[in-house]
Amino acid sequence: MSSTLSRARRLTAVLLLLVLAPAAQPKFANPQQAVSPLAQSRAGRATTGSPEQMIVAALDAIGAGRMADARATVDALLVREPDYRLAHLLSADLYAMRHRPLRTVGDAASGPAEQLEGLRREAMARIQASRDAPPDDALPANLLVMAAKQQYAVLVDAKASRVYLFSNDRGVPRRITDFYTTIGKLGVGKEKEGDQRTPLGVYFVTGQMPRAQLDTMLGKKADLYGIGAWPISYPNELDRQQGRTGHGIWLHGVPYDTYARSPWSSNGCVALGNEDMRALSSSLQIGVTPVVIVRKIDWLPRTVWQQKRQAALSMLKHDPAATTPAGLSLFSGDATENQRVATFDDMQIPGGIRRQYWQRVDKEWRIVWDGPARAG
Numbered sequence: 001m002s003s004t005l006s007r008a009r010r011l012t013a014v015l016l017l018l019v020l021a022p023a024a025q026p027k028f029a030n031p032q033q034a035v036s037p038l039a040q041s042r043a044g045r046a047t048t049g050s051p052e053q054m055i056v057a058a059l060d061a062i063g064a065g066r067m068a069d070a071r072a073t074v075d076a077l078l079v080r081e082p083d084y085r086l087a088h089l090l091s092a093d094l095y096a097m098r099h100r101p102l103r104t105v106g107d108a109a110s111g112p113a114e115q116l117e118g119l120r121r122e123a124m125a126r127i128q129a130s131r132d133a134p135p136d137d138a139l140p141a142n143l144l145v146m147a148a149k150q151q152y153a154v155l156v157d158a159k160a161s162r163v164y165l166f167s168n169d170r171g172v173p174r175r176i177t178d179f180y181t182t183i184g185k186l187g188v189g190k191e192k193e194g195d196q197r198t199p200l201g202v203y204f205v206t207g208q209m210p211r212a213q214l215d216t217m218l219g220k221k222a223d224l225y226g227i228g229a230w231p232i233s234y235p236n237e238l239d240r241q242q243g244r245t246g247h248g249i250w251l252h253g254v255p256y257d258t259y260a261r262s263p264w265s266s267n268g269c270v271a272l273g274n275e276d277m278r279a280l281s282s283s284l285q286i287g288v289t290p291v292v293i294v295r296k297i298d299w300l301p302r303t304v305w306q307q308k309r310q311a312a313l314s315m316l317k318h319d320p321a322a323t324t325p326a327g328l329s330l331f332s333g334d335a336t337e338n339q340r341v342a343t344f345d346d347m348q349i350p351g352g353i354r355r356q357y358w359q360r361v362d363k364e365w366r367i368v369w370d371g372p373a374r375a376g
Contacts (some may be wrong), residue, residue: 044068046076051084051259052180056130058090059123070094084259086126089119096111118262125161125263126180132160134175134297139305140164141298143173144312144329146290147343152283153331154205154251156181156270156293158188158198161263163272164297165283176283179276182254182261184268188295190234193246198268198293200334201239202341203232204375205251205289208281209293226253226274230284232291238357240368251284251291253277287375294334310341317363321346322356329376340365343376 047057047069061070071094077087083298109345135350143153146168153173155164163181166173183198184190190199209229214222229252235244253274254261270293272280283289300308312330316322327345338360346354355373358365 044070044072046072048076051077051081051128053087054080055084055123056088056127058087062090064095067094067097081259083257086119086122086260090123103255113242115262118265121263122161122180122260129160129162129178129180134299137302138299139173139302140166141300141308141335142292142294142306142332143290144305144309144332144340145328146171146173147329148289148326149285149288150329150374151285152176152178152289154280154284154289154291155297156183156291157295157297158183158200158293159296163270163276163280165280167283177279179272179280180260182263182266182271185264187264188293190246190249190268191244194267195246196267198266198270199234199239199244199246199249200293200337201234201236202331202333203234203236203249203291203293205230205284205286205291206233206375207286208230208284209250223255224252226252226255227278228253228281229269230281231346233329237355237371237374238369251277251280290329290331290376292331292333295336298332298335315340316342316356316362319356321348321354343373 044066045068047054047061049057054073058070058073058077061067063071070090074087074094077084078091081087140155142155143166146153146166146170148168151168153166153168155166156162158165161181161183162178164178165176167176168174188198188200190197192210207230209217209225211222211225211228211232214225214229227293229250231248231250234249235246248269250269252269252271254271254277256274261271266270270291271277307328312332316330317330322328322342322344329343331341333339333341340358342356342358344354345352347371351372353373353376354369354373355369355376357369359368360366
């Protein structure tokens with residue numbers, strides 16, 4: 001327990017240094033730990049693992065004053081991922097620190113201020129995700145019932161810049177892995193075409209656009225999407241009813257010469273590093289896989305999640321079609337919206353799949369849209 005608390009304190013120190021303005025602030029190196037010339041010259045020990053584990057380990061080492069280990073880790077990471085811009089930024093800082101103290105991450109680098117700020121945000125998002133990882137047994141309130149045909153579900157936490165992948169364990173989501181991600185330049189809550197925001201709500205993967213197809217369609221602009229794109233069903237049925245506009249919201253990769261983009265830099269899409277997007281894409285079922293985008297995931301203990309799930313199921317008890325377990329999925333949108341989305345088989349309507357959007361008004365759940373589903 002004490003080692004965990006100590007590591008958390010170090011991570012917190014680095015986070016503070018990431019957000020502090022350059023002027024008149026503490027040094028980048030932990031001010032409580034002087035870095036001796038011997039420590040500067042000794043050979044460091046590189047951390048192994050995924051690129052994200054390595055970058056977080058480097059940041060952790062900086063916070064602990066272990067600069068040689070941080071340099072060794074960053075150097076090893078750049079051999080593995082030569083296009084990792086955040087790693088290049090840290091490399092410049094670490095080597096500059098041999099000669100002078102730095103005031104903030106990126107203090108030794110030159111370049112557009114907006115780009116440097118984006119890299120600082122990326123560092124902060126990655127280290128925050130490491131510090132605030134949900135408990136292993138926690139379940140998301142946003143995924144309540146997965147239909148039998150839905151082998152996987154994707155849940156996007158906009159605040160944390162994370163995409164979580166869940167498998168279907170007899171209707172219950174089981175967390176498999178998660179990835180760093182990029183969302184819209186102006187955040188979330190898309191309302192209209194071109195607002196550079198990522199939509200909030202329950203969507204479904206509707207297609208796949210391989211890179212070769214994008215090259216034919218877009219020419220040189222296709223490079224923005226890396227290995228390819230997977231469109232999702234924005235605007236969904238409720239978006240259309242409520243007058244939201246726009247199109248072309250995709251899950252997609254990043255340019256081949258870029259390991260990752262800053263947290264808020266897309267035009268509204270959800271962008272992942274190419275290797276992460278490739279890993280995620282192997283679990284995407286066209287027309288079936290849900291993509292739930294929320295401001296912040298509501299992680300619950302299993303017993304509390306089960307209670308919420310049962311309460312959500314009880315609101316459907318008067319609709320016989322919705323009580324067929326195999327064909328039913330039930331998801332909760334952003335917590336601030338008090339919204340639930342039920343999808344189930346119903347041979348009485350066109351397409352055979354029915355969707356209901358429920359909204360809580362004055363402590364009561366009411367249907368605000370009911371009709372044929374476009375996907376899912």
